[in-house]
Amino acid sequence: MQGRLDMEGALTARDRVGIQDFVLLDETTEVAVISNLKKRFSKDLIYTYIGTLIVSVNPYKDLDIYNKKQMDVYMGVNFFELPPHIYALADNAYHTMLTEFNNHFILISGESGAGKTEASKKILQYYAVSCPSTTLMNTVRDKMLMSNPVLEAFGNAKTLKNDNSSRFGKYMDIQFDSQGDAVGGHILNYLLEKSRVVHQNHGERNFHVFYQLVEGGSDDLLTQLGLERDVQHYYYLTQGECAIVSSINDKNDWKSVKNALQVIEFDETNTNHLFRVVASVLHLGNVHFDPDSKGHALLKNNTELNWVSDLLGVDANNLKEGLTFRKIEAKTEQVLSPFTIDHAIYVRDALAKAIYGQTFTWLVNRINESMENKDSSRKTVIGLLDIYGFEVFYVNSFEQFCINYCNEKLQQLFIQLTLKAEQEEYEAEGIEWEPVQFFNNKIICDLVEEKHRGIISILDEECLRPGDATDLTFLDRLEEKMGNHPHFVTHRLADKMTRKTLERGDFRLLHYAGEVTYCVVGFLDKNNDLLYRNIKNLVCQSKNTIVRECFSAVDTTNKRRPETVATQFKNSLQKLTEMLMAKEAWYIRCLKSNESKQPGQFDEALIRHQVKYLGLMEHLRVRRAGFAYRRKYEDFLKRYKPLCPATWPHWRGMPADGVEVLAQHLGYLPDEYKMGRTKIFIRHPRTLYATEDAYEKCKHDLASKLQAKYKGYKVKGEFKKQKEAATKIETCWRGAQARKEKEKRAWAVKVIKKFIKAYINRGEAKSTDNSEYLAFVRQSYLNRLKNNLPKTVLDKTTWLTPPAVLTEASEILRKLHYRLMVRKYVRGIPPQKKAQLQMKVVTSAIFKGKKENYPPSIPQLFLDTRISEQEINIRVLSMIRNEQIKYSVPVIKYDRNGFKPRPRQFILTKTAAYLVEEAKIKQRVSYNSLQGISVSSLSDGIIAIHITCEDPKQKGDLIIQCEHLYEFLTKLSIIANKQDAIKVVQGSIKIKIQSGKESSVDFTTGQEPMVYKAKNGHLMVVATRTRTR
Ligand SMILES: Nc1ncnc2c1ncn2[C@@H]1O[C@H](COP(=O)(O)OP(=O)(O)O)[C@@H](O)[C@H]1O
């Protein structure tokens, strides 16, 4: 609802000058309508809506409302959201076409000079700029745009009504693909006013192209074509006496035409031939006939004729003959009958008209070829109908008759599609309705076109009738047949008052747009549009390709009369109407603001007249009372059902009920819509636009929802697929695994069986049965052995028990291994430790198992000495230095007499042992005199050194006690080389004290170690017991 309020606010804001849509006027009077138009016109607001119809008033001045910026503003915006503009209509038609994928047409109507052609160009430009584009389409687009200046040059002329009046009818289809790209175009042309080529009324011109060529063509070109740069020189250009007009710049226009020809892909030959045709017409106009003595036409000066023959590529003599003689084919021979001057001029003009007219058609065909879209995919089109407007001149002839008939037809179409059809529809749909009265011009259309009774039929009859039918006999026949038709009047039929305004050769039609008096002169000729056969044959052989193409298409051998011009025109209009009826219509009604083409002039009477005959008031009334929009229930529901939860995604009931529910849900007010039999009718466009806006929004939401759903679905699918794949792979893998396992087991069973048999026979000699098993046993034992070898020499338990076959090998290996370990161990011993061990070996040899405290002494390391040289008295040192001191140790010496203990140093040299007290050497024992050494088997430190007593000075055996007994004795035994001299004695040790005297050292064990002189005079040694392990 917010949106609706905004829109209404904007609508009123824009209605500053008058009212933008007549539907919103307070009263629907003509006065109100015209005053609104005037108000807006005075502010250069030339467009006003009646619903979706545009009323446009020609401003006769350039307004700055057709630029790119304006186009951008209107692009894709809802119709009523912006001030009225022709772009809004163009855009709306375009978008409706895209959304509904159907065909449309824009009917541009209005009298001559009202602005139809300008309007159609603006629309074309809008599509060219606003539609999406690609390079390919750009060329199509350029061609569509550029076809205009070319067609206007050849088909437009200055008339009294309009300086650029279209003298042909044009219907152009713009083809769009489903993306909305303009991809092609096609033009249908209707009845070119050919008579203008040879004759122009005062104040009018021939077709623009002639003046453009003479004014703008290069000198070279003019020379080539034999033309002079002077429009006054040419008869066909000067009859209106206004060859030069200030509003037209022929020179510049020539340039645009030449440029446009290039864009629409005219090659040089074609362009050249085209210009030759144009020039030939100018030359033809100047072909002058003189009378001979009998009054027959004579061609004295052949210059112009020769140019014509040159430019058209036809034989000059034949041309001359064709222009001055008529060839009558009698039974056996051909007779040439000479023309009067008038007749010759008639033939000349007929040729000029024929050439020009055919060339124009050829031009349209060429343009169509160049714009053709060759792609066969389905297209939708927007047709643009810009046809000559209703016109009334001082003298009106066959052309005006056709033009105004055409306008009657279009008015009829408009009535059919809007007023009549609309009201009939309300009736058919059962919508309550107050009928609006309108003038139906069908009666005039019938007057003109009815079979056998209409003016065209009567004209054709006169044309075909044998005998001397003339324009006047035609008028007689009209009077006969139409005598009392309310829309037909002639001089004879008229009342007194009217008669004054009519000439004898006139008939008057009361057209929907006003009365027009037609002069019958020329009707028959123009309707016949005949070209004598010899002239036709001549141009058929033209060397100018365009001319040849144009005429060879017309079958010259066919003797049946071709259809008359009026009938052709009638038929083509009939076809056009049918074609348009199948499309959706949009209307632009153009109004002329004044007759003098002046800006800023608003001729109220003129406007009122147009408003009236265009039926604008009726249209407005129907619109106001009626409904802007209607749609079949099914279609409406189909489009808008997402807007209501009850109808989305499916409505199960009747479509009409669904639409009702939808309308309620959307909050339509009761007078905003009506429910017909098959359609819903919506009164105001704004209601529909609000709905459409909501739909747009909803579409986006839906789209994202769908997208999300779809994505989810896709991902799920993907996941399922992956999962299935995974399961498949898994099963395959498991299968493969299982098969492998089975094989393995079968193999294992075989092997196990074999091994069991081999195990049973393992004791027997190697045979095929057990060889494998034995090999396995061997290998596996060796493998296990390799990993479980003993790590140290001392480890005697870890050696694996070998199987029977390997007992011997195992033993060898074991020995090898131990040897290897020993070798390794020995190599790893440092020299110092080796010396130590060697000494320990000596010690072991002497004491092992003999002396009680030997085992605990093993780990105690032997030192090099127990007394350093610094601790030995210098005098002693000086005395024994040259003997080399090897080892010194403190000892306690027991006196020989009373066994008193005395601390002494005991020094070993290379040759002798010394007992030293401070600076005195108390005793020297040379190793030679050393007889033996005794120690007890207990754990005391007493040593008895037995010495040879040959020398009287010797004082007998030496009793000492040493803390480092094993070290001392080992060193002594090594230094003195006396290993065998050391004895471990059980019980007592006999000792010699002085020569010949003996004593004894007794050993016992006790709590405390003690050494003392026993009562028996022996030395008593008490040792503690050493705990054995
Ligand atoms: N929208 C417009 N803006 C300015 N001038 C216009 C407009 N429409 C028409 N005219 C003027 O009116 C002249 C006649 O318009 P035209 O479209 O040729 O009329 P029609 O095709 O209806 O006979 C144009 O040449 C131009 O000068």
Ligand SMILES: [Mg+2]
């Ligand atoms: Mg026009």
